[in-house]
Amino acid sequence: MDDTTEKLSKKNGKKITISDVAEALGISKTTVSRAISGKGRIGEATRRRVLEYIKVNNYKPNPMAKGLANKKTYNICWAVPAEYNVYDLPFFQRCMAGVCEVTMATDYDVLLSQVYEDNISGLKRIVDNKKVDGVILARTLVDDQSVKYMKESGIPFVVIGSTPENDVIQIDNDQINACCDFTSLIVKKGNRHLALIGGSSTHVINVSRRKGFEEGLMISGLKPQPELMFVDKITDRDIGNAAMDAVSLGADCIICMDDRICYHTIMRFRKENISIPGDVKLASFYNSDFLATNQPAITSLEYDPKELGKTACKTLLKMIDGEAVATKIWLGYEISMKESV
Amino acid sequence: MDDTTEKLSKKNGKKITISDVAEALGISKTTVSRAISGKGRIGEATRRRVLEYIKVNNYKPNPMAKGLANKKTYNICWAVPAEYNVYDLPFFQRCMAGVCEVTMATDYDVLLSQVYEDNISGLKRIVDNKKVDGVILARTLVDDQSVKYMKESGIPFVVIGSTPENDVIQIDNDQINACCDFTSLIVKKGNRHLALIGGSSTHVINVSRRKGFEEGLMISGLKPQPELMFVDKITDRDIGNAAMDAVSLGADCIICMDDRICYHTIMRFRKENISIPGDVKLASFYNSDFLATNQPAITSLEYDPKELGKTACKTLLKMIDGEAVATKIWLGYEISMKESV
């Protein structure tokens, strides 16, 4: 934007309004509005004249006024967990990048809300204050306050992940099948005693992964061994201990539910001089860049978080426009076999 | 909120407006408005009656209408780098948490904008569309388009970091002094050949850290050795190679400009069987959770990113309210000596 344009777009230092445009062109505000929105009948000539003028003069409609008039905000809410660890970060960041990429191509902007497992007041405020036209919940819990609240609120929303609640639009990778496939493939590689180390079972994703793991064993003709399944391991200490226990109990391969668990397992093994894959094999249900540079390379299940974000956002935008959408949208996954198994 | 309140707060399923409140109380909208805003004269009795009523009925003023009337949006923009390699950095997330914490205690919400080094169209759109009352730039570049654009725009903004541009409100840790202190302390520990590995010199922070490093050597009576200073190392490969070169050139200690660099250095050394601190010592100019659990613990400089976010946000809010603020606000740092040096 050069200086000339800059100056033209203001009127005594203030932004120009639709009235200024109308007046300058000697037509009514309605006509200008129609030219811009494309709604209603309007002569092709006038339409072009208006469009040309607003382009030259860099006129931008005021979203506040527009919002007030048609009861829309042109904002969506990206609700991310406030409690997370570094290892979850890449996931949410990539999802968010997907969301932003989609909104950039539309009239929408993204309002941020941090939600806690036990405190969703931030989300509530944004929704109650009518500051957004829809919301994306970045993760789901087994018993999820945000989901319940959003259902009551009546405004469009989607979740990234799955939920037991009915009638909720969900965008997810098919965790159960993915983990089932992954597990059975590892069994095919000759491993018979698979251990599982997982995080909090308040998270739907952890429950699903565990389920997939068990199914994977079953279809391989193995029985899940409860003593080799360690769940709700939150601290790095607990994770490390679970890993050591798995080894003492004779596990030949440990599957970690996520990268954080995998990372702490590796650290503990390094400390205890347990070699991968010599003493025990190792795999992870999710691969981020953290593990990407590890030695040895970790066998893992890979998803595309950015695509999740994009799909979630596109779906939400459709809902806001009143279009029908599928309740459940599944995205793919890839299995990446490496030296660690 | 129980069901009764829930129902009271709606009128045929729609949110109640200021008119509804006025009507119900048999007073004018003006009076209701005054009771809420606290501006203008109003009888104590009526004021309390109104406040009581809106509380019971859960009335929330519509920010769109409010915004249109007094030309405010009650949103601020949090502009973060969109580059892929910063996605995983906890730094920006923690800053953001600070920003959100502050806004939560006010009427403001946070609008997100991803900015690229060479493309700030997202920021421009948000500002041009008047969707925010102010913006926080999460990092600064040596030649920063966003800063220049924001200066022109005329709307309040602050930067986290430093900038050569004049009259820009900056919130930063004193990187130069911090890195200088840190470097000289490491020299005092008996190290004579310090290598530096740094990221892009388009970032102000990297330039400052390098400067601090050089000053630290000088005040310790050492001369910076150009061959031991590796900058603009972006990819994990380049970083690893620089680290290997530093070792072959006889460095006794390597200082990494940030965690990502430190992480990749560690990974490479692990691969090449170079021991820390046995073969070479290692330190980082910034410590995040990345390194927190590393073995051996990494000597590092520690900042408080959340505090940066909080301070930046508070400062911006003051500016929006027309208060005067200091141009440069310095936050502290701590040196944390660990086994790696």
Place this chain on the structure above:
DNA sequence: TTGAAAGCGCTAACAC
């Protein structure tokens, strides 16, 4: 101390 009325910038019936 309170209220009537105008206006913020835009949209959408409803006329013409």
Place this chain on the structure above:
DNA sequence: GTGTTAGCGCTTTCAA
């Protein structure tokens, strides 16, 4: 095809 008019929900003079 275009304009008039009445809002959207709130704030703010200006009177009373």
